[in-house]
Amino acid sequence: MSTAVQTHELPADWRDLFALTKPRVMTLVVFTGLAGLLAAPTTMHPVLAFTAVLCIALGAGGAGALNMWYEADLDAKMKRTAKRPLPGGRLDPQTAFQFAVGLSAGSVVLMDLAANHLAALILAFSIFFYVGIYTVWLKRRTPQNIVIGGAAGAFPPLIGWVAATGKVELLPVLLFLNIFLWTPPHFWALSLFVKTDYANAGVPMLPVVAGFESTRRQIALYSLPMAAVAIAPWPLGLTGPIYGVVASLLSAYFVFLSLRVLANKATEPAGMGPEKALFKFSILYQFAIFGVLVVDRFL
Numbered sequence: 001m002s003t004a005v006q007t008h009e010l011p012a013d014w015r016d017l018f019a020l021t022k023p024r025v026m027t028l029v030v031f032t033g034l035a036g037l038l039a040a041p042t043t044m045h046p047v048l049a050f051t052a053v054l055c056i057a058l059g060a061g062g063a064g065a066l067n068m069w070y071e072a073d074l075d076a077k078m079k080r081t082a083k084r085p086l087p088g089g090r091l092d093p094q095t096a097f098q099f100a101v102g103l104s105a106g107s108v109v110l111m112d113l114a115a116n117h118l119a120a121l122i123l124a125f126s127i128f129f130y131v132g133i134y135t136v137w138l139k140r141r142t143p144q145n146i147v148i149g150g151a152a153g154a155f156p157p158l159i160g161w162v163a164a165t166g167k168v169e170l171l172p173v174l175l176f177l178n179i180f181l182w183t184p185p186h187f188w189a190l191s192l193f194v195k196t197d198y199a200n201a202g203v204p205m206l207p208v209v210a211g212f213e214s215t216r217r218q219i220a221l222y223s224l225p226m227a228a229v230a231i232a233p234w235p236l237g238l239t240g241p242i243y244g245v246v247a248s249l250l251s252a253y254f255v256f257l258s259l260r261v262l263a264n265k266a267t268e269p270a271g272m273g274p275e276k277a278l279f280k281f282s283i284l285y286q287f288a289i290f291g292v293l294v295v296d297r298f299l
């Protein structure tokens with residue numbers, strides 16, 4: 001079979017619908033949701049646990065699709081996003097909207113059936129937060145858009161935990177806070193080297209509005225409480241030393257990288273080595289933190 005045939009095995013519209021769910025970002029959403037569920041003291045049936053994690057994936061995918069449906073105009077103006085299914089003209093907006101609403105509503109209903117009302121409610125709230133608060137309200141209005149709106153992406157571990165236990169407790173709240181405080185350094189590091197994209201699209205991201213120096217200061221500022229919140233479960237007795245030691249090392253390295261960003265004076269993408277390093281490590285960081293959380297729970 002030729003390569004050309006292999007790459008077209010899936011009908012184009014299905015691949016475009018799949019792309020609407022932001023699958024790459026969703027890997028970490030699902031991972032943190034699964035880790036939240038596994039870290040909980042739970043006796044949840046494996047089939048129901050699997051369904052709950054699937055619901056987090058479907059809900060995040062539905063929210064991502066609604067985000068892309070709403071912002072097709074912005075995506076068309078940015079190099080990074082111009083080829084997405086809607087600005088690329090490969091999918092009609094009505095199909096995208098129906099798919100997005102179906103996924104979002106289906107995920108909440110299924111979560112309610114498989115887990116409990118509270119998990120379904122928090123899932124519904126996080127979809128609303130990503131779409132209504134971040135995408136529609138804040139993104140085009142304020143450079144604090146991702147600080148407040150980023151909370152949406154911090155809910156999955158809490159949803160996983162609540163699906164398993166039916167209760168909100170301190171550990172998943174700290175996990176929420178960790179992602180919440182991690183999001184600004186994660187995103188602002190990236191936005192420093194794709195600043196022109198956001199400027200062209202008229203999106204008031206921090207580097208566009210406040211400049212490089214101020215954004216770098218903010219990155220370093222958020223990384224400190226983020227590290228404290230990541231390590232806190234250990235001294236609080238909510239996790240064991242395996243989590244504590246690994247989280248401390250990872251967080252110390254995160255702070256070190258953010259201080260390198262703070263010290264960087266470059267204003268051209270060519271000189272953005274420290275920013276690129278922090279952005280890349282930010283993703284590895286969360287996979288490692290949530291991975292060791294689960295390892296610690298079972299060892």
Ligand code: HEM
Pocket residue numbers: 024025026027028029032134145146147149150152153154179183186187190283
């Ligand atoms: C408002 C908050 C956030 C913004 C604006 C943001 C933005 C971005 C952007 C622009 C990228 C780069 C390229 C892309 O894949 O589109 C990216 C990558 C990524 N983000 Fe975020 N992000 C946010 C929060 C989060 C959260 C909460 C998570 C997960 C818990 C996350 C997980 C990821 C992952 C895994 C990647 C790498 C994707 C890849 O491999 O291409 N992000 N983010």
Ligand SMILES: CC(C)=CCC/C(C)=C/CC/C(C)=C/COP(=O)(O)OP(=O)(O)O
Pocket residue numbers: 025029056059060063067081123126127130139149150152153155156
């Ligand atoms: C369960 C649930 C609803 C989870 C939420 C999913 C999630 C990871 C939300 C975080 C927000 C996010 C990825 C924003 C991307 O920014 P953007 O949309 O501005 O990125 P873009 O420029 O790539 O479109």
